[in-house]
Amino acid sequence: MDHFLYRNGVLHAEDVPVPEIAVAVGTPFYLYSTATLLRHYRLFEEGLAGTDHLICYAVKALSNQAILATLAAEGAGMDVVSEGEYRRALAAGVPGERVVFSGVGKTRGEMRVALAGGIRQFNVESEPEMRALDEVARSMGLVAPVAIRVNPDVDARTHEKIATGRKENKFGIPISRAREVYAEAARLKGLKVVGIDVHIGSQLTDLAPFEEAYTKVAELARQLRADGHEISRLDLGGGLGIPYESQSNAPPPLPTDYCAMVRRVVGDLGCEIEIEPGRLIAGNAGIMVAQVVWLKHGEDRDFLILDAGMNDLIRPAMYGAWHEIVPVIEPAPGAELHPFDIVGPVCETGDTFARNRPMPPVAAGDLVAFRSAGAYGAVMASEYNTRPLIPEVLVRGDQFAVIRARPTFDEIIGRDTIPEWL
Numbered sequence: 001m002d003h004f005l006y007r008n009g010v011l012h013a014e015d016v017p018v019p020e021i022a023v024a025v026g027t028p029f030y031l032y033s034t035a036t037l038l039r040h041y042r043l044f045e046e047g048l049a050g051t052d053h054l055i056c057y058a059v060k061a062l063s064n065q066a067i068l069a070t071l072a073a074e075g076a077g078m079d080v081v082s083e084g085e086y087r088r089a090l091a092a093g094v095p096g097e098r099v100v101f102s103g104v105g106k107t108r109g110e111m112r113v114a115l116a117g118g119i120r121q122f123n124v125e126s127e128p129e130m131r132a133l134d135e136v137a138r139s140m141g142l143v144a145p146v147a148i149r150v151n152p153d154v155d156a157r158t159h160e161k162i163a164t165g166r167k168e169n170k171f172g173i174p175i176s177r178a179r180e181v182y183a184e185a186a187r188l189k190g191l192k193v194v195g196i197d198v199h200i201g202s203q204l205t206d207l208a209p210f211e212e213a214y215t216k217v218a219e220l221a222r223q224l225r226a227d228g229h230e231i232s233r234l235d236l237g238g239g240l241g242i243p244y245e246s247q248s249n250a251p252p253p254l255p256t257d258y259c260a261m262v263r264r265v266v267g268d269l270g271c272e273i274e275i276e277p278g279r280l281i282a283g284n285a286g287i288m289v290a291q292v293v294w295l296k297h298g299e300d301r302d303f304l305i306l307d308a309g310m311n312d313l314i315r316p317a318m319y320g321a322w323h324e325i326v327p328v329i330e331p332a333p334g335a336e337l338h339p340f341d342i343v344g345p346v347c348e349t350g351d352t353f354a355r356n357r358p359m360p361p362v363a364a365g366d367l368v369a370f371r372s373a374g375a376y377g378a379v380m381a382s383e384y385n386t387r388p389l390i391p392e393v394l395v396r397g398d399q400f401a402v403i404r405a406r407p408t409f410d411e412i413i414g415r416d417t418i419p420e421w422l
């Protein structure tokens with residue numbers, strides 16, 4: 001459920017008509033709904049109510065400061081994967097004690113910054129990283145709280161580029177070697193083991209792989225406790241999928257069902273539960289609005305050419321992702337549909353958002369909205385073809401605010417420097 005609905009024939013974000021925002025900021029732009037964001041966050045809060053838990057929003061899904069501050073005000077923790085994201089979380093008012101640091105390639109510099117600024121835990125992904133973290137912490141006279149990310153070797157049954165829990169993936173240490181690695185961690189004076197971490201992939205549309213992984217983690221927790229380790233937290237990662245098709249006949253499980261499964265599988269361990277949802281919180285809380293530049297009748301098919309391109313929303317080009325694309329002015333009931341290839345202006349054939357997509361009547365100048373574009377949208381955008389990063393706008397009730405402005409061409413060009421010898 002989201003708050004992007006037609007009212008009186010015009011798409012609204014909460015109480016604001018989308019065309020009003022288009023006039024104010026120009027197209028294309030990202031548009032987020034506070035109510036939707038909070039609704040999704042609170043579904044997890046409600047699902048885990050009564051258990052000791054922390055929801056650590058995965059910052060990489062949508063990292064604008066206004067979004068982080070909205071969630072921080074709810075008491076959310078954050079899951080970060082870089083120094084930049086760590087700094088974003090703190091700048092948005094999240095205390096270090098609520099920030100977990102994930103990622104396979106943390107550098108010593110990043111470890112130092114997080115240790116100095118305060119950190120809830122590092123999710124350690126390899127033995128070299130574990131030893132480096134021990135050294136860095138001891139050199140600072142500190143002890144780093146760690147969970148070790150185990151790779152449970154389960155098939156997440158999702159897109160290959162976002163599956164992370166098979167043994168051929170680069171993430172975590174094999175669960176079969178976990179006891180050995182925990183034994184070494186316990187000997188390192190710069191580390192304090194606090195728990196176990198797992199994250200098996202993104203856009204999972206079935207609870208079974210989660211349950212399989214969490215069952216293995218629960219079993220490991222018992223073993224590690226028997227080995228003498230203090231396992232007080234389980235970080236279960238993110239990955240719950242969202243419906244990209246509003247009329248889907250096989251929608252992904254609801255957060256409520258996911259949380260019920262978590263409680264059933266790991267609830268009796270007495271551990272604090274951390275989860276790291278990203279897409280589920282941000283995905284359907286955002287749309288991308290673009291304008292039709294041209295309708296082009298090709299020999300073989302017709303094209304709808306938009307002013308947004310793959311540099312603004314790369315998911316279709318990168319993952320073959322499907323986004324619902326709807327006109328901002330509601331089509332008349334029973335309007336005839338005509339198939340289009342919906343494309344951007346970038347000089348790449350991959351700059352295609354949809355092929356053969358049945359669309360109601362559209363004309364040059366019309367606005368269209370890409371639904372479910374809140375997660376892995378703006379954060380993956382680039383300025384390829386020297387197309388400025390598109391603005392981000394946040395709605396709350398009847399108010400809207402630009403939360404990241406479109407850069408000017410002078411700003412973009414001014415970032416480059418011509419050497420003196422030229």
Ligand SMILES: *Cc1c(COP(=O)(O)O)cnc(C)c1O
Binds near residue numbers: 058277
């Ligand atoms: C990407 C990522 C997440 C968030 O995944 P979603 O599919 O957006 O929920 C959580 N934890 C880790 C470690 C990640 O890499």
